[in-house]
Amino acid sequence: xxxxxxxxLPCELTLDIPFPxxxxxxxxxxxxxxxKELSLLVKRDLSVIPADGSSDQSVLRVxxxxxxxxxxxxxxxxxxxxxxxxxxxMEELDVDVVEARQKENSG
Amino acid sequence: MDNTIAKKKRxxxxxxxxxxxxxxxxxxxxxxxxGSPLATATVLSNVRHTFVSxxxxxxxxxxxxxxxxxxxxxxxxxxxxxxGISIADIDCICYTKGPGMGAPLTSVxxxxxTLALLWDxxxxxxNHCVGHIEMGRAITGAAHxxxxxxxxxxxxxxxxxxxxxxxxxxxxxIAVGNCLDRFARTxxxxxDPAPGYNIEQLAKQGGRVLLxxxxxxxxxxxxxxxxxxxxxxxxxxxxxxxxGPDGEPFTPADLCFSLQETVFAMLVEITERAMAHxxxxxxxxxxxxxxxxxxxEMMGAMAADRGGSxxxxxxxxxxxxxxxxxxxxxxxxxxxxRTPINESTCTQRFRTDEVLVKxxx
Numbered sequence: 001x002x003x004x005x006x007x008x009l010p011c012e013l014t015l016d017i018p019f020p021x022x023x024x025x026x027x028x029x030x031x032x033x034x035x036k037e038l039s040l041l042v043k044r045d046l047s048v049i050p051a052d053g054s055s056d057q058s059v060l061r062v063x064x065x066x067x068x069x070x071x072x073x074x075x076x077x078x079x080x081x082x083x084x085x086x087x088x089x090m091e092e093l094d095v096d097v098v099e100a101r102q103k104e105n106s107g
Numbered sequence: 108m109d110n111t112i113a114k115k116k117r118x119x120x121x122x123x124x125x126x127x128x129x130x131x132x133x134x135x136x137x138x139x140x141x142g143s144p145l146a147t148a149t150v151l152s153n154v155r156h157t158f159v160s161x162x163x164x165x166x167x168x169x170x171x172x173x174x175x176x177x178x179x180x181x182x183x184x185x186x187x188x189x190x191g192i193s194i195a196d197i198d199c200i201c202y203t204k205g206p207g208m209g210a211p212l213t214s215v216x217x218x219x220x221t222l223a224l225l226w227d228x229x230x231x232x233x234n235h236c237v238g239h240i241e242m243g244r245a246i247t248g249a250a251h252x253x254x255x256x257x258x259x260x261x262x263x264x265x266x267x268x269x270x271x272x273x274x275x276x277x278x279x280x281i282a283v284g285n286c287l288d289r290f291a292r293t294x295x296x297x298x299d300p301a302p303g304y305n306i307e308q309l310a311k312q313g314g315r316v317l318l319x320x321x322x323x324x325x326x327x328x329x330x331x332x333x334x335x336x337x338x339x340x341x342x343x344x345x346x347x348x349x350x351g352p353d354g355e356p357f358t359p360a361d362l363c364f365s366l367q368e369t370v371f372a373m374l375v376e377i378t379e380r381a382m383a384h385x386x387x388x389x390x391x392x393x394x395x396x397x398x399x400x401x402x403x404e405m406m407g408a409m410a411a412d413r414g415g416s417x418x419x420x421x422x423x424x425x426x427x428x429x430x431x432x433x434x435x436x437x438x439x440x441x442x443x444x445r446t447p448i449n450e451s452t453c454t455q456r457f458r459t460d461e462v463l464v465k466x467x468x
Contacts, residue, residue, distance in 0.1 A: 030448050031220040035213050082217050085176045089221040092180045095194055102193060 009065035041067035122433025125215030126207025133430030134190035152189035172210035201436025204232035205457030212453035231436035242431035247418035258394030259284035276327030313360030388415025
């Protein structure tokens with residue numbers, strides 16, 4: 001963990017979450033970034049960046065800065081909870097998945 | 108304004124609700140011309156899964172949000188397959204913007220946004236209370252009722268005027284359902300299927316005595332927290348082997364009976380005053396407490412005295428559900444209302460009268 005004493009938020013964590021493609025990374029970004037962090041002592045930056053050796057913006061990057069490690073842990077855990085839900089919805093309810101399931105059931 | 112939707116003969120919305128301990132997802136179909144009295148609303152699916160906490164405890168935001176996250180996909184799949192529609196048939200995704208508990212609201216909103224983005228549909232944020240009112244009107248056919256909205260989180264007497272649902276009276280502290288739920292905890296009654304339902308069943312065995320509880324109507328408003336305190340005190344008195352006003356012991360059933368009679372009488376009083384004020388003889392009861400048959404009976408007696416009647420729905424529509432969010436959301440969507448993704452937040456406080464009811468004259 002690096003320090004960022006100037007902002008008064010010394011505890012930092014950056015996570016890179018790879019997605020299969022840029023579309024899904026963008027969906028995750030837009031689904032999650034709407035809800036603001038509830039504490040002023042936690043700062044979150046969400047973005048999509050290219051995967052290594054590709055021009056596809058298929059990696060979701062989240063950068064957390066918090067006043068204490070405890071606040072950092074709570075905020076990151078909450079982010080991971082939301083992310084897990086987004087991933088499950090993508091896996092089970094994306095258009096192609098639903099259509100494939102409906103075709104299977106009708107056939 | 109996008110008028111394409113208003114020209115469609117069949118309009119379909121999927122609604123996601125999770126403001127308290129019920130996760131509900133439903134699909135509604137509107138047919139006929141928008142705004143026409145001949146337009147119909149048909150429930151295509153209405154799936155719900157409830158987070159039930161152990162006896163003596165309430166549902167906490169964190170646990171409830173976890174419940175909604177873990178069941179969202181299951182409930183959504185069921186709602187889709189029950190409705191027998193394809194994704195292409197859906198016009199918009201509706202979600203509960205508020206009021207309610209922050210964490211559960213947000214967990215469902217995250218999933219609703221993901222669906223809207225994946226399926227390339229527009230999103231509609233819905234006021235939970237307006238959802239209850241519109242669903243109640245659609246199911247019962249009550250055209251211009253005074254609405255009593257009673258649940259675990261809300262207690263309001265509402266009447267429609269000039270494109271707003273106006274609040275005539277409300278609780279000054281806790282909701283009537285919260286009073287009942289918390290008293291169920293005091294008695295250690297099961298929360299399955301719902302604490303209020305179990306109080307209602309127990310109350311049927313009581314009634315030998317009517318225990319004195321503070322009747323707290325203040326103008327058009329009510330207060331329930333003092334009643335709960337007194338009921339808790341009486342419960343402690345009973346457990347210590349104390350006796351009632353007639354010198355005889357009383358039971359948990361007598362307490363449930365007395366609590367129901369007192370709080371429902373208060374609700375009937377403020378509802379009657381609102382009916383007299385707006386000159387309506389119809390009363391529509393919505394919200395989870397609206398399932399209570401004793402409340403419906405007392406309200407029915409009052410309405411009959413005024414030459415009117417009471418309209419109520421059963422647990423499918425009274426208790427929080429996704430279909431009411433789909434229905435109210437689609438009504439707004441048909442008038443051109445949209446909630447852009449970047450504005451699709453949730454809010455714990457969202458008053459009923461903040462919503463412009465553009466779909467009514």
